[in-house]
Amino acid sequence: MQLRERVEEMAGYCDVEVALVVIGGKWKLLILKHLLAGTQRFGQLKRAMPDITQRMLTRQLRELEEHGLDDAPSTPRSRRVPSTP
Numbered sequence: 001m002q003l004r005e006r007v008e009e010m011a012g013y014c015d016v017e018v019a020l021v022v023i024g025g026k027w028k029l030l031i032l033k034h035l036l037a038g039t040q041r042f043g044q045l046k047r048a049m050p051d052i053t054q055r056m057l058t059r060q061l062r063e064l065e066e067h068g069l070d071d072a073p074s075t076p077r078s079r080r081v082p083s084t085p
Contacts, residue, residue: 022067027052027060032069 013021023029027049034040034048046057 022064022069025060027056028064031057031060031064 023032030049031045034045040048042057042061045061046052046054049057052060
């Protein structure tokens, strides 16, 4: 069972509620800010945000992916994280 709903599945929700679910938390807005600058490697994102742990960055990227904001799988270490559309 998937605990998080994709953005497309939240059509009946209030827009503000969807935004808070998707980008809520301490790190997601900062991650999205860096991704809007262009595709980056995981290590580049980690260096750009030295206070985030590797585990938290991985978790946040996976959650963004689950919501459909990051279309690349989070598994390979050497992958590039695509910028969001």
